[in-house]
Amino acid sequence: MATGFNVNSNISSMKTYRAFAHSQTKLEESIERLSTGLRINKASDDTEGAAIATRLSNRVRSLQKAQTNSKRTIDMLQTAEGSLNDIHNILARMRELAVQSASDNLNTKDRSTIDMEYQQLKSEIDRIAKSTEYNQIKLIDGSQKATVSTVTGVGIDSVSTAGHGGQKVNSGSYSFEYKPGSLKLVNKTTGEFEVVDFTPASAGEIKTYQFSSLGLTVSFDEEFDLNNVANSTFEVTATGSTVQIGADDDADSNLDFTLGDATAKGLRLSQSSLDNLAGAQAAISSLDAAIEAINDDRSFIGATQNRLEFTATNADSTIVNLKASISTIRDVDYAKEAMELAKYQILVQSGSAMMVQANQISQTVLQLMQQ
Template structure:
């Protein structure tokens, strides 16, 4: 028997303390639901868990960002839907005004509605906004100073911000592949004689009683990609390709003298014409080292500050500018630089080229149809771009949700308590 030390009591006391500590830890875990409540519980596990928590919360916020971005683009696209309706009505009015059943007074009344529709297009472009941010004024995309000279302008991912001068007055527009223009035939005039006219390999039977309009109708209905019409004031019969550019070709052979002033009879050399691409723009205006690629009237800038900028030439009357502003950046990931950029081009009447549309004359109304067609194409391209990005964001949101769910499950296995073990 020892007097100074009660070993049995000390052992009991130690075991009691150990049990109390273990019980306290288990109660802490059970009450909090966490296996790791402090760094001492599992230092490495805590570090891994906190990194995962940062990712999870970042993914959840990125999902919200993507939803907000989707809402912004839906707002812009919805406004452009109304712009489309306006342009379709303007085109309808232009077709109406081009008919000579209308008097000058009638066309003046039609012009009143056209003018109001142009003003409404500008109002939509200047007032459409999301969270006070203007969407259709070109502040987050591209703006053209004169849409009557160029159309369908679009920047690329490498295009730097800035204003680029387009010297269209120095340019030559692309041309069709076409027959000569010296026939001098009117629509009602009778062809030179009967025979077979072969256009791009398609044989067309022509009667001696056919008028040039009859011949034009036969060509238009028989030969794909070729148009027969009357150039200028309608006094010159012409056969041309439907599109312009160096890729267009036309071959015409006559089995007998059919078309006035053109002699491609059997044994003669058939007409073999090719179109031409646009040319003449100053590449240096787009930055040092820039080169231009032409495809018909479509122009693409390669290299320089404006690398990736594309546009189509419409007219060569007045030099114009293209201003490229910064795009909208949407943060759609949990980490740095996980973003997507979307530009929304200006959709006002000046950028669309409809500012000066005038249907008070037959000639003006006819010209307005093509001008409005170009504007409709520009709005369609913008809406398609927005729709494609919206569809992309739907997948982004789904992916972010899946990633957040899986990371949450992984973080739970590290940090949450297992109630069956409570350890």
């Protein structure tokens, strides 16, 4: 459309400037993308893509920390397993001494000499158990084990928690329910329970029952009142370790476990001695139980380490896939962007040249006035 000659509004120059400004903006965006390697440098570049990429990036960072947690826990468990291996070797030597002492062809002096080494080995077990730590966290001294307190009612001789094999014991208030032939132990805090076959203890007798799924062992004497079992209660305070192995706040992202008490007391060896025949014979059975407990702990540690290895591997695989997704959304295609750069470089240069031509249109008016 012809616009005639005027000097107040140079429409051609204005249109040329608008095209030039657009090309200049696109050129700057292209340079920014090529210099950063990112297609999305601000939310306005791709609102939806920026939101998705940010969400995935946060997920990756969380998974990286969870993976680090898994690897550090493997290191912690390896520290505990190394000490348990040493304790196992000591127990094997102590059993040799017990077998040696459990013979009538030794005199009192001989047994006293054997018992001297036996007691020193018990002390070394305590030293190892109490000094084994990771990042100032005691591992096998019993501090990882749930504790029992506030035992009420009569007839409960003792309550002990699962000290070995990694079983987690839940905190809570526990009570009993009795039906002829069976006894039910209930965690009133969590609602979990277990029923075992039950026969009351006779006079002078102590009977021990294992509530395996709850991780508890309870011993009763003849005074246990079957008519008022609800009055027999105790409290359990759980300790142990919790490891965040996932990126979410749910049960599947946490690993809970306990490590057993590997002290002489925790292995029920604190009172054992070889200074007499009966003590030596009893020590053999006690040492067998202690060795089995250590084996349970080592088996649990090995199984947990293997699980955490797979956990770390899975996290690594997920991180790689998420980073690939982020790259697809956010990273620039250099070949395509280089083509865009060349395009807008040409448009900016040609636009600049056309601006000169458009500005010269107004000069035609002066030429007309001079004629």
